[in-house]
Amino acid sequence: MIFVKNLSKNFGGIKAVSNASLTINEGSITGLIGPNGAGKTTLFNVIAGVYPPSHGKVFLENENITHLPPHELFARGLMRTFQIAHEFSSLTVRENLMMVPENQSGEKLIDIWIRPSNIKKEEAEITKKANEVMDFLQLSSLANEFAGNLSGGQKKLLELGRTMMVEPKVVFLDEVGAGVNRTLLSTIGEAIQRLNRDLGYTFCMIEHDMEFISRLCDPVIVMAEGTVLAEGTAEEIKENQSVIEAYLGTGQKNKKLR
Template identity: 60%
Template sequence: MNSKLEEQPIIEVQNVSKAFGGLQVINNCSIQVAKGSVTGMIGPNGAGKSTLFNIIAGTLPEDSGQVLMEGRDITHETPDQLFHQGLLRTFQIAHEFSHMTALENLMMVPPRQEGENLFSTWLKPSLVRQQEEEVRQRALEVIDFINLGHVKNELAGNLSGGQKKLLELGRTMMTDAKVVLLDEIAAGVNRTLLVDLVKNIERLNQEMGYTFLVIEHDMDMIARLCDPVIVLAQGEVMMEGSIEEVRNNPEVVEAYFGKVD
């Protein structure tokens, strides 16, 4: 992880609340994510982690409170608008284009490609070809970075669950990403590919300056990657600290496993 973190948080959640009917899922919750950090978010099932993620990512409206990115209010911006600002979210179940190759999946990501404009294909064919080749070269670099070069021409739908997660992580590299929200990226991934996932996240953080906010139930992965770790319970922040502090906190243990007599 980067040792020098900027003072202004890159993501700040201020007093956010969200209810579904009579169920209060997020209750006046405030968190900060430091620029350059890999921040973990854990908590028992039903703690509100995914709901808070959805609010930050713009896919779910809050009832009250606000979300800031680099000090600017992004509370009511759409996922598309946030994508163009460098805020991306991956999902527990990877969302690949199953009938396209792994390489083509990466090439689909960059926005505002000239080939998407009908007039450009007619009037600027050389520019379209040049840009497509640049995107292809970038995609080849990314697919090698994530160690999927051997399946670059395989249909994405045929990849294993772990390979799909790696591909989804690679798709973040085809943009000008600043913050990546990782939602249980280890789920359904075998241990060998999980090692690759962790290494790639570390490299993106250390070498390319990505900031990560990670929801994860795999405590070994959290311990390897994350500092600090935020613990949610019943829609509120229970504590924030190092993984050692979290593991040794009796309130956290009780929230996960129940009170032991």
């Protein structure tokens, strides 16, 4: 599905990602873990077209997407969420969701005048879809609230909701569980599993919560110092010596990752 080949990204003298190669298989929920500063978010940003890579290539279904701008990646079915939840703060929750589907006929100024009924019909559909998504994520009571007023956890849900407005091929989730309480986290986890199972979304998620990772992800990729350190099931990763070293430093080899 996604194939990253020898990717590097430098910021000045800092090598955020160096020569990382990885594959995300179709239909998988791939976990991406690693200590802080391992280059996970930078990798996401390069894949999502926010930064151009210094070296290397990214492929989506055998198409080279390395230098495409974010909105074209979106059109090809690649979506992402942010580590710190982003939202359109001056739009309501429903409007935030309705913003997502692209090429709505309301975007063409001519259509506004000559085919208003089409736009109405289309907007009714999108509104219905948005309402379903809000029901699913238990956000319905906040539909007309400005997104800027939501709590951190609710914004995370909204981010996930945004990916549900279209049918993306692959979704990159950047710490979707950070700052979210346990109950909400299991709701999010269930939502991810359902989307993966029923609608066939491919996920790639950065996460720190090992329990959450082991429940959802297969395979798990470990990054450290900008490169891929190990790959395998959650159980294998927990046993992997070099991974334990990367997390806990040398001299602590006897300790296991919990």
